Amino acid sequence: MLLREAMNFVKSNTKRGWEKLPDGRKNKPEYAERPVLEAMVNHFIHRDYTVMGGEVHLDIYDDRLTVTSPGGMYNGMLIQDLDIADVSSERRNPILANVMAQLDYMEKRGSGLTRICNETKALEGYKDELKPVFKSTPTQFLTIIFASSDTPNVGDHDGDMSETKLTERQQKILTLIKESPTITGKQMSETLSVSQRTIERDLSALQKLGVLKREGKDNDGLWVKSE
Secondary structure, eight states: OHHHHHHHHHHHTSOEEEEEETTEEEEEESSOHHHHHHHHHHHHHHOOTTSTTOOOEEEEOSSEEEEEEEOOOTTSOOGGGSOGGGOOOOOSOHHHHHHHHHTTSSOSSSOHHHHHHHHHHTSTTOOGGGOOEEEEETTEEEEEEEOOTTOOOTTSSOSOOOGGGSOHHHHHHHHHHHHOTTOOHHHHHHHHTSOHHHHHHHHHHHHHHTSEEEESSTTOSEEEEOO
C-alpha cells in the first residue's frame, strides 16, 4: 500500500535520536509519526485524481518534509487565507475518505489539518516556529512539517551504545564495510536501497559513537570497524 510505503520511507530517511535515562534510553524521533500519517492521508483523500500524471509527492529535507498533491481546496479558497480551526471537512473523494476511516487511518469528521498541528505540538522540543504550514493554489496543495529541534544526533550523549543498540541499517553498513572496506557511500545506498544522504548520516553517527573510523586524511583511505 502506498501509505505504508510512504511511512517506511520517512522512518528510513529521518533521524531517530535518543536521550540517556537512568534505566535505559528514550527514542526521540525527528518527526512524530501521527502528523506525518495524517498529512499523507489528507493528501491522498483530497487529491484531484482527474489530473492525468498527477501524484502525491513526499520530499524530505534537512529540516522539514513536504507533501504536495494535485488539486487545491475543494471549495476553491486558499488554505493560507483561512483559520484551519474553521476549515470544514469537505472531501473531494468521499468514498476514499470512508475507506480510510474504516481502516482507522482518519476520523470521519473533523479537520486533519488541526490534528497535524496538535500532534506536532505535542512532540518534545516543539517551538512556535515549527508549526506546520499549509499552502494551496487552485491546482495544488502543500503541507510542510518541520523537524523537531530537540532531536539529538545519535551519539551526542555519553553512555553505552553497543552494536546491539544500533539500528538495523547501521548494523548492515558495518557488515558491508567489514566485507569491503573500499565500498563507497553510493554503493552502500544502492545495496540498502536508501539515499546517499541517509548513508552519510549513519556513517557520521557511527563515527561519533566510535564504532567506525576512517584511516587516512580527509575522505581518503579505508573505513575501519573499531574493535
